[in-house]
Amino acid sequence: MTEQTDSEGRLRHLLTLEGLPREALVALLDRAGAFADGFDARDALAGTAVCTLFFEPSTRTRLSFQRAAQRLGADVLGFDAATSSTTKGETARDTLRNIEAMGVRGFVVRHSGDGAVAELAAAAKAGTTLVNAGDGRSAHPTQGLLDMLTLRQALGEDFASRRFVIVGDVKHSRVARSDLHALRTLGAGEIRICGPASLLPGDDTLAGCTVTHDLDAALDGVDAVMMLRLQRERMEEGLVASLDDYHRDYGLTAGRLRRASADAVVLHPGPMNRGVEISDEVADGPQSLILRQVANGVAVRMAVLEALLA
Template identity: 80%
Template sequence: MTPDQTDDAGALRHLLTLDRLPRAAIESLLDRAAHFAAGHDAREALAGVAVCTLFFEPSTRTRLSFQLAAQRLGADVLSFDASTSSTTKGETAHDTLKTIEAMGVRGFVVRDKRDGAVAELAAVANRGTALVNAGDGRSAHPTQGLLDMLTLRQAKGADFSRLKVVIVGDVLHSRVARSDLHALRALGAAEIRVCGPASLLPSDGTLDGCVVSHDLDAALDGVDAAMMLRLQRERMDDGLVASLDDYHRDFGLTAARLRRAAPDAVVLHPGPMNRGVEITDEVADGAQSLILRQVGNGVAVRMAVLEALLGRR
């Protein structure tokens, strides 16, 4: 069970998922992130606060952007590396958290390969300790969802009521896709399309309310944004994808295919990209690509989240 993310006054205690997070809370975080993205800072917001990036799974973009975000807010930053920690000696994640808490750390950014792992830690954390889910299993990646929404807002405006978005690829195993779906629903997107091979689309209610397709050409017709997902190559070993060539033929975004979208459509990808598989170089590096802007927005969004959780403590 996911612990409450807000206190009795409605303020954020943790950020574990965007699922059922109120629209007003999401918009407030996006507004603050836009402030930071515009070049404003808050160097003393977290002065004297210690933040630990507690990663039990590899990461580049997420870890570095959280560290940079915390530093820009004036926090003391500790970087935890599971491969060189006491977890290699059998220490549990619970004991690791409590040990670092005992040092006076009150902010934890956690990534774990297990679904629900971050919520489990939030449930045992001390009062006044805040946890941010930096990706758990295939469940959620809320700050990625927020930075994708900020990128869309910058390109398309804050009113999503006419926005048509397609999410393409391995939704079944994607925590990014789930957080994007939660956010797009909360913000009132006009139409959410999902496209991918049947073997890579969930059948558990995740896609309720979406227009589901296995035909990328049709799914791209008139959309305002295409959000491409990384094809996890291990899915070939699982027998879920016949070959990389087949996947690219059916679900790879090319410049020719992109012309089916609205003329001012934008392209997003959470990275890392498999160039020539889910996206071509021409699209990834083209004028309609906002992929590098997403990376930059990650710092601004994570500043907004850390400030909201820890700035008043």
């Protein structure tokens, strides 16, 4: 995989949280925390062009990256695959090279292929930097960072005594993988994984985690519940008997949430399938930090763009 850092240890790209040193991860979270508190850096990227190069649909990630770049003073170019030359057969690599030729230094890339962003980073010229905004099932590093920032704000910076549970479709989730990398790096005390066997990965993704198919047991005493969307666009037929059955067995309801600690918080990366993985009363309830995650997305993406491009 393309190296994320240069010869002096500075971030050149952000492709994954796997292997990112703790000090680098914490530095990004600290800077994002300052931005979330209102720190002004409106000229940090003045004169720098940033392109959101999305080959998959997105709402929160695309708009928050655009908002983050704008708040740093960057020139922002939007790319829509549906109306671009990719519909005429142009490759992602040629698209990148052509936009580079226009003087763009920073690219925020979302792609359906596992490892696709790293491949583009390897093809990029010196001085170009890429941020992975989600590739296939592999990684979504800025989502992992914004989830960690949200958890730090709610629970404090010491994760060692905390218990976390990730619930749902881990098999197809790049968010879950990035959250797991970050939680391990930050020293989480216990990480539980809950979901149907058909939606849990068979590799070493869950190493060190407590795995269960019983949601009630998984929720007992946890400090944070991290729900996942059913990735129906990525899964084969038959992995879930029905959406009603899934909600019955793995949907988070107010009654179930009472099994967690009294001050437990609930996260969801969006978009939510209300009534499937989460009920309205939980999604909109006092323990939900879902909209705070969205707000923190701007702060985290400001920190990442500044670190890479300023």
